[in-house]
Amino acid sequence: MNYTHAELEFAISEIMEIADSFGLDYYPMRYEICPADIIYTFGAYGMPTRFSHWSFGKTFNKMKMQYDFGLSKIYELVINSNPCYAFLLEGNSLIQNKLIVAHVLAHCDFFKNNFRFSATNRDMIESMSATAERINSYELAYGADTVEAFIDHVLAIQEHVDPQLIKPMRYDKRQQLEEKRRRIREEHKHPAKPGIYDDLWSLDTSPEAASPDTTSLTAFPSEPEKDLVWFIQEYSESLEDWQRDILSMLREEMLYFWPQMETKIMNEGWASYWHQRIIRELDLTSEETIEFAKLNSSVVQPSQQSLNPYYLGLKIFEDIERRWDHPTEEQQRRFGRIPGQGREKMFEVRELDSDISFLRSYLSKELVQDLDLYIFEKQGPEWKITDKTWEHIRDQLVASRVNGGSPYIVVQDGDYLRSGELLLKHQYEGLELDLKYLEHTLPHVYHLWGRPVHLETVVEDKRALFSYDGQKHQRKILS
Amino acid sequence: MSSPKQYNFVVSKEDWSLHRKGYQDQQRHQEKVREVIRQNLPDLVTEENIIMSDGKQIIKVPLRNLEEYRFIHNFQKQQHVGQGDGDSQVGDVLGQDSPKSSKGGKAGDQPGHDYVETEISMEDLEEMLFDELELPFIQDKDKEELESEAIRFNDIRKKGLMSNIDKKRTILENLRRNATSGQPGIHGISPDDLRYKTWEEIVVPRSNAVILAMMDTSGSMGAFEKYCARSFFFWMTRFLRHQYEKVDIVFLAHHTEAKEVTEEEFFTRGESGGTICSSVYQKALDIIDSRYPPSSYNIYPFHFSDGDNLTSDNERCLRLIGELLKRCNMFGYGEVNQYNRGSTLMSAYRNIKQEKFIHYVIKEKGEVYNALKRFFHKREGGAAS
Numbered sequence: 001m002n003y004t005h006a007e008l009e010f011a012i013s014e015i016m017e018i019a020d021s022f023g024l025d026y027y028p029m030r031y032e033i034c035p036a037d038i039i040y041t042f043g044a045y046g047m048p049t050r051f052s053h054w055s056f057g058k059t060f061n062k063m064k065m066q067y068d069f070g071l072s073k074i075y076e077l078v079i080n081s082n083p084c085y086a087f088l089l090e091g092n093s094l095i096q097n098k099l100i101v102a103h104v105l106a107h108c109d110f111f112k113n114n115f116r117f118s119a120t121n122r123d124m125i126e127s128m129s130a131t132a133e134r135i136n137s138y139e140l141a142y143g144a145d146t147v148e149a150f151i152d153h154v155l156a157i158q159e160h161v162d163p164q165l166i167k168p169m170r171y172d173k174r175q176q177l178e179e180k181r182r183r184i185r186e187e188h189k190h191p192a193k194p195g196i197y198d199d200l201w202s203l204d205t206s207p208e209a210a211s212p213d214t215t216s217l218t219a220f221p222s223e224p225e226k227d228l229v230w231f232i233q234e235y236s237e238s239l240e241d242w243q244r245d246i247l248s249m250l251r252e253e254m255l256y257f258w259p260q261m262e263t264k265i266m267n268e269g270w271a272s273y274w275h276q277r278i279i280r281e282l283d284l285t286s287e288e289t290i291e292f293a294k295l296n297s298s299v300v301q302p303s304q305q306s307l308n309p310y311y312l313g314l315k316i317f318e319d320i321e322r323r324w325d326h327p328t329e330e331q332q333r334r335f336g337r338i339p340g341q342g343r344e345k346m347f348e349v350r351e352l353d354s355d356i357s358f359l360r361s362y363l364s365k366e367l368v369q370d371l372d373l374y375i376f377e378k379q380g381p382e383w384k385i386t387d388k389t390w391e392h393i394r395d396q397l398v399a400s401r402v403n404g405g406s407p408y409i410v411v412q413d414g415d416y417l418r419s420g421e422l423l424l425k426h427q428y429e430g431l432e433l434d435l436k437y438l439e440h441t442l443p444h445v446y447h448l449w450g451r452p453v454h455l456e457t458v459v460e461d462k463r464a465l466f467s468y469d470g471q472k473h474q475r476k477i478l479s
Numbered sequence: 480m481s482s483p484k485q486y487n488f489v490v491s492k493e494d495w496s497l498h499r500k501g502y503q504d505q506q507r508h509q510e511k512v513r514e515v516i517r518q519n520l521p522d523l524v525t526e527e528n529i530i531m532s533d534g535k536q537i538i539k540v541p542l543r544n545l546e547e548y549r550f551i552h553n554f555q556k557q558q559h560v561g562q563g564d565g566d567s568q569v570g571d572v573l574g575q576d577s578p579k580s581s582k583g584g585k586a587g588d589q590p591g592h593d594y595v596e597t598e599i600s601m602e603d604l605e606e607m608l609f610d611e612l613e614l615p616f617i618q619d620k621d622k623e624e625l626e627s628e629a630i631r632f633n634d635i636r637k638k639g640l641m642s643n644i645d646k647k648r649t650i651l652e653n654l655r656r657n658a659t660s661g662q663p664g665i666h667g668i669s670p671d672d673l674r675y676k677t678w679e680e681i682v683v684p685r686s687n688a689v690i691l692a693m694m695d696t697s698g699s700m701g702a703f704e705k706y707c708a709r710s711f712f713f714w715m716t717r718f719l720r721h722q723y724e725k726v727d728i729v730f731l732a733h734h735t736e737a738k739e740v741t742e743e744e745f746f747t748r749g750e751s752g753g754t755i756c757s758s759v760y761q762k763a764l765d766i767i768d769s770r771y772p773p774s775s776y777n778i779y780p781f782h783f784s785d786g787d788n789l790t791s792d793n794e795r796c797l798r799l800i801g802e803l804l805k806r807c808n809m810f811g812y813g814e815v816n817q818y819n820r821g822s823t824l825m826s827a828y829r830n831i832k833q834e835k836f837i838h839y840v841i842k843e844k845g846e847v848y849n850a851l852k853r854f855f856h857k858r859e860g861g862a863a864s
Contacts, residue, residue, distance in 0.1 A: 009490055016486040029488040034495050041501030048498075054511055055547050057504025064501075083487075090492075156549050302562050372563040376573055378555050383573040386558070397560050407550045432553045440548035455550075 003094035011098050018281045019105045023347065024274065026108035027122075028083040031101065035090045040064045042077050042087060046257060049129035051136075053151055075295075078104040080111040080260065082122035095288045096295055099275050106274035109350075110267050116259035116354050124256050131249040138242045150243055154250050156444035159406040160228035161251050163258040174234050180222055224410035224425065228445075229254070231411045237420070238450025247448075261404040262354045269313015270350055272300050276314075302371070307397075315371060316362050320346055323364075355401045363397065365390045399429070407433055412456070422449045426457035433457050435466075442468040508545070512597050513607070516540050520608060521848035525710045529601070538604060539596045605717060612855035614722050614808075630678045639675025648674040688723040688777040690716065691766065693759045695784035697734035698751040703844075704815040708783035709746050710847045711813060715781065718855065723777065729766060733759035739766070756788045756824065760799035767806050778807040781854075786814045786822025793827040800828075804835050811854045812838040 012031065019026070042048050044060035066072045075092060079085040086104040088097055111117050121127055139147045225231050233239075233247035260267070279292055300311045321342035323331075331337045349358065368390035375387035375396055387393070402408065408427040416423035422445065426433060438455065445453045445468075452469040456478070463478035516523070519540055523529065529538060561573070635645060650665060652672040657663055692712050694700070712728075719726045730745035731737055734752045737759035763780050771778060780803055788796070804810055812828055819842055828838055839850040 005490065012488055012490065013486045016488065031488060031490040033490070033492040037501060038495045038498055041498065044501060052500060052504050052507075054504055054508040057501065057506065057508040058545070058547075060501040061505045061508065064505075155547065159549065307560060307562055372565045372567055374561055374563060374567050374569075375558050376561050377558045381575055383575075385561075385563075385567055385569050385571040385573065388567070388569055393560055396558050400560070405552075407552055409550055426550070432556050434551045434553045437548050437551050440546070441550055444548065 003097075007094060008097060011094065012101050014282065015098060015102050015105065015278055018278050019102065019109075019274070022274070022277065023343075024105055024109040025113055026084065026105050027081075027112055029105070029108065030083050030085045031088055032085060033088050033090050036067055037064060039074050039077055039087055039089050040067060043074050047079065047125065047128050048085075049125050049132055050253070051128070051132040051151075053148065053155070055152075055155060076100040076104055078107045079125065080117060080120055080122070080256075081125050082112075084108040084111070085125065093291065095284070095291045098282065099279055099292060099295055102278040103271045103275040105278075106271040107267060109274075110263070110270050113351050114259070114263060114266075114354075115352055116263055120256050120259055121252070124253075128253060131253065134249065135246060138246070142242065147246075150246060150447075151250075153444040153447045154229070154247055156441050157228055157232075157448070158250055158254050159404065160226070160409055161230065161254050161258070162225075162227035163255055163262075164226075177221060181220075184222070220414045221411060224412055225414075226408070226410050227251075228409060228411055228424070231414065232445075232448045235414055236449050239448070258404065259354075262356070262401065263358075265309045265313040265316075265355045265401075266350065266353060266358045267313070268310040269315070269317045272310045272314040273317045273346075307373075312371070313358075315367060316358065317346055317349075319364060319367050320349060320362055356398055359394060359397050359401065363394045368393050399431070402429075407431070409455070416454060419451070421452045421454065424453065424455040426455060428458040432459060435459070438466055439468075439473050442466060442473070443470075446470055511545055512542065515542055515545060516597070516599055516604070517607060521845040523604065524608070524714060524848040524851065525707070525844040529604075530706075530710045530713050537598045537600055539598055541596045605721070608714070608851075609718055609721055611852060612718055614719075614855065630680055632676045632678045634677045634679065635674050636677050637674065639677055643676045645674045645676045687725045687727070687775065688719050688779060689727040689729065689771045690719060691729050691731060691763045691778065691780035692745065693731045693733065693737075693763060693780065693782040694745065695734070695754055695756070695782075695787075696732040696745075696748060696750045697754045697787070699754070699785050699787050700815075703817060704783075704785050705746060707815045707841050707844065707847055708813065710844075711783065711841075711850060712781070714847075714851055715779075715854075718851075719779065727771075731759050731762055731766075733762070737762040753789060754784070754787050755792050756782070756784065757792050757795040757799055760796060760803060764799065764802055764806075767803075773806040779809060779811070780807055781811040781813065783813045783815065784824060786816055786820070786824045788823045790823050793823060796824070797827060797831065800831065800836065804833055807835070809835045809837060809854075812836070813850055813854075814838065814840045816840050817842060 012029075016029075040063045041060055044063055045056045050056070063072075063074075067074070073089075075089050075096060077087040084104075086101075086108075088100055092100065111120075135147060135151070221231065229247055229251045233244050233251065239247070276296060279296075284292065300308065300314055302308055302311050323342075324337065324345040325340055325342035327335075327337035327339055332339070349362070353361070373388075373390075373393045374385045375393055376383055376385050378384075379386070408429075409424050410427060411422065412425040413423040415421075424445070438457070442453055442455060452467060454465055454467045456463060456465050458464065459477075465474075465476040465478055467474040467476070523538065523540065526538065563571075632643075635648060649668065649672050652674060653665055653668050654663070656669075656672060657666065690712075694705075694708050716726065716728055728742070730740050730742055732740045732745055732748070732750075733754075733756070734750045735755045735758065739762070740748070759782065767773065767778060800810060812824075814822060814825055816822060816825075819840070825838070825840065828836070837854050839846075839853045841847060841850055
């Protein structure tokens with residue numbers, strides 16, 4: 001270490017002072033200096049206290065190997081919590097740490113203020129630690145192999161939760177769903193006595209809607225359910241209590257990570273923007289300036305044929321700042337934009353947007369051209385650039401961020417074929433599923449549901465049904 | 480600090496040396512990889528490019544069970560957004576069918592298509608396979624042949640030959656003595672300081688083994704039969720080389736008569752005609768008697784055939800096997816019999832009730848592994864069929 005503890009502390013208060021003057025709003029910070037293997041452990045697990053599973057070990061091994069071979073390096077890791085924990089790589093130089101301290105402050109500001117994070121548990125470090133302990137106790141009670149195999153199944157569907165914020169997740173979903181079913185059943189059994197003015201209502205309804213909706217009476221769930229993990233946890237008949245408990249704990253963890261998945265570009269862009277602005281305010285020696293420039297460029301450099309989220313996010317934020325600082329006359333006239341409001345606009349965006357709306361609203365034609373973005377796809381054996389229309393590029397980027405990049409799958413029927421089988425439906429919007437992965441994932445769902453499972457999707461423009469009954473796979477073309 | 484305002488932060492550096500979770504789960508993953516390889520052993524044992532090689536290569540093993548399967552989009556059928564240097568054109572070719580180069584193309588997490596197989600070196604594979612095998616019926620052979628002498632310096636004494644003086648320890652003694660007498664440093668080495676290295680004689684067990692690889696090369700032995708036999712001999716040779724310092728292999732091919740051939744001829748040459756197995760057993764006996772005295776060799780005759788034999792010859796075969804068993808550690812008979820027909824040889828051999836006679840019928844490639852395990856399994860009693 002080429003700096004003292006006091007030097008680092010002094011640098012941090014200096015940086016916080018500058019960050020405060022810019023209006024960044026963050027939680028109390030806990031900086032922890034740790035060796036590389038610890039940083040990589042946290043990177044692989046997403047959280048220092050997360051439960052044990054071989055798949056994390058696999059990721060850790062891969063990441064650590066890349067580090068050992070000098071292929072990649074994580075300088076920092078920051079946790080969405082209050083207080084906010086940031087882990088600095090032991091061996092960072094003082095100027096590297098200054099950049100990182102500034103960078104994580106902006107991340108923390110983002111965690112604290114972006115709307116998507118408003119429902120996240122800020123005590124997740126403790127919660128995950130409790131989860132890990134509980135899983136550990138289940139291992140002792142039911143055997144490590146049994147628990148591990150069960151977690152394998154859960155991880156296979158972990159992305160399929162419902163992260164909607166509008167419908168408060170604290171509300172008991174099962175109660176809500178059953179209440180609704182009960183009401184429909186009631187109404188069906190005892191239709192309200194016709195009042196004398198009821199014929200007035202029927203003037204509004206179209207003829208075909210007049211017959212009572214019997215499908216919603218029997219349908220289970222009454223409307224397609226996005227939260228597959230929750231649905232299985234509540235309604236699978238083959239699970240024991242400890243298994244439901246694990247499902248519910250892992251679902252909580254996924255809901256905690258979800259906002260980070262859907263704001264990756266914004267969050268990294270925001271942090272990169274601010275570390276640059278903050279470091280510019282510091283008095284640096286010329287050596288430090290060069291070292292800073294080196295690290296900064298390695299963080300935000302565009303990479304060949306791929307999109308660096310740090311770079312893309314940074315460029316969009318800079319573009320927002322420029323456009324709102326210097327609106328064109330037309331923008332001033334039509335939208336009433338007043339020059340010099342760049343920063344203000346940026347803070348608004350960091351509060352209200354996620355990657356999808358961020359890209360859709362602020363990735364402009366000029367930026368797409370400036371960044372030389374393009375669409376590529378596979379044609380025969382070759383990967384080719386096929387489109388440079390800026391709207392298509394923007395829409396493609398947006399599409400790739402829908403549902404965190406995972407296919408959107410819902411529970412269509414929890415009593416399929418009237419025999420308790422599970423029918424899932426892929427909400428196809430032009431992106432096909434990987435069929436090999438699909439056929440390997442269905443058995444995991446089967447193990448959780450305990451009855452045959454089916455998934456409807458679209459293959460080559462035809463509706464197709466994939467089934468697994470515990471023994472064998474079946475594919476059926478439906479239309 | 481000199482900063483006027485107190486900012487709310489803490490910098491700490493804990494001792495993380497006990498945080499081993501990453502390594503523990505990494506180890507669990509590696510255990511699972513080994514499990515997969517172990518499950519794949521039957522296939523790997525007959526893997527063509529291992530058997531046909533010099534055995535010095537890296538083998539790739541698919542890890543289907545260790546893929547983290549989930550519902551994902553089809554990467555190949557998708558459009559992706561990429562970034563160019565500023566002059567990209569529609570129609571530019573980015574790469575040939577290697578999605579890896581465009582992996583990061585999407586700002587999301589791409590599924591790990593790249594971890595479908597693991598590599599294992601020949602040594603690791605051998606270690607894993609041989610871990611399950613054991614040499615049966617090892618016999619003590621003549622002492623002179625089994626042992627050889629070597630010397631090893633392993634002790635320090637105060638008396639000894641000047642040429643074996645241990646300078647470092649002598650200096651250390653001198654330092655110690657001077658220090659206790661209050662005059663630290665190296666000076667005045669006395670005879671009391673001198674230390675000598677001494678040696679002891681050790682006995683390294685040395686033993687020899689010979690494999691008599693016998694195979695039916697008559698017309699009825701097809702490519703499949705020969706391949707199974709070949710993979711078996713490949714692993715058996717390697718296994719015995721692990722156990723013995725020197726392993727000789729004698730290749731004996733036979734149809735109606737037997738002759739000693741080279742390895743290449745053994746595996747490639749096909750002959751036509753009928754089969755008389757007793758010819759090769761007689762040949763094996765002759766070779767043992769003339770070249771490999773059982774008193775100093777562990778002898779492992781193995782015979783591979785498709786089971787066809789001249790019926791009238793069976794009795795002679797049984798008698799000769801009896802003779803061989805007197806001289807050998809064990810006798811292995813492997814029958815490659817794809818269609819599980821009843822064979823003449825088996826009908827006779829089934830009745831041999833000697834624990835050193837072991838037979839196995841291979842019906843498909845994967846069973847070569849089972850055959851190895853049958854012949855070399857860790858046994859307690861006899862070999863029941």
